Amino acid sequence: MEKVSIFGAGSWGTALGYVLAQNSQDILIWTHRPDQAEEINQHSNNKYLKNIRLPEKLVATADITKAVIHANVLVLAVPTKAIREVCASIRESLDKKVLFVHVSKGIEPDSLKRISEMIQEEIPEQWIEDIVVLSGPSHAEEVVLEQPTTVTAACQNTASAERVQDMFMNQYFRVYTNTDVIGVELGGALKNIIALAVGITTGLGYGDNAKAALMTRGLAEIARLGVKMGATPLTFSGLTGVGDLIVTCTSVHSRNWRAGNMLGKGKTIEEVLEEMGMVVEGIRTTKAAYQLAQKYNVPMPITDALYSVLFDGITTEQAVNALMARNKKNEMEDLINLL
Structure with a gap:
């Protein structure tokens, strides 16, 4: 039995707590809101x-020190923008090496850091036993209904990935392992951009043809950037690549798809975020991916188009027209270049 604390009591953090409690782990979940801790x-x-x-068995606290002291495995389930702040608070109470598991999907704009890199910057090396990424096609709403779900635990140290695999795996929650941390983190983050774009086209009234085109070409540009940054190409054909892309682009549970759908229907970003009432990681990640594409000189036309909608004020219709009017290309060039 592991002693585990989850930091973040949103839908995904709570769902993972549900799984761990059912697996008889010693589980504590932290929220910064005392009323939410009481409700849990x-x-x-x-x-x-x-x-x-x-x-x-799922117990909650609003005392972050208590949550840190409780565990030898710390699961970070807060939005990307809160990672550094929460890590700084955790750091103040650490007195032993712990295994960090992060389950958020994003990239920090400007610094262009992946979440594992942010953790390494905020937590002294002496307190980090290892860092594992847990990611894949998984909606919290389905996990707590105990519907079949598969995810990936990624770490360069296979033993640490297998430890996380053992913690979470049960009859409805299957966990694979992978050593490609870069690919798993990028796949999980960048698919949110494509889901926003698919949602926009649905909001505009376009059908399955547009959805299929965006998902296919979106995966190509995700893989292009990932390989340039050191990821293994095959990762993007797995759970944290095409798998996560499919579920995020096609499900009503997807925040990013729902946000894009509202944008396609003419709502402003401010209106969308107010109505959602939850973090939409894809908006922030679009800015980071746009910057990464420039840094690595990687063509990412869908990301560029979405960036123009979100941050430059062009209309969704103009963005679609610009994508369709791009210069002619040979599809196989992209695929061959990834090998």
């Missing part, structure tokens, strides 16, 4: 997982 201790978290009864 009454076995519900209705803002994020409506009408779900949480296991009695």
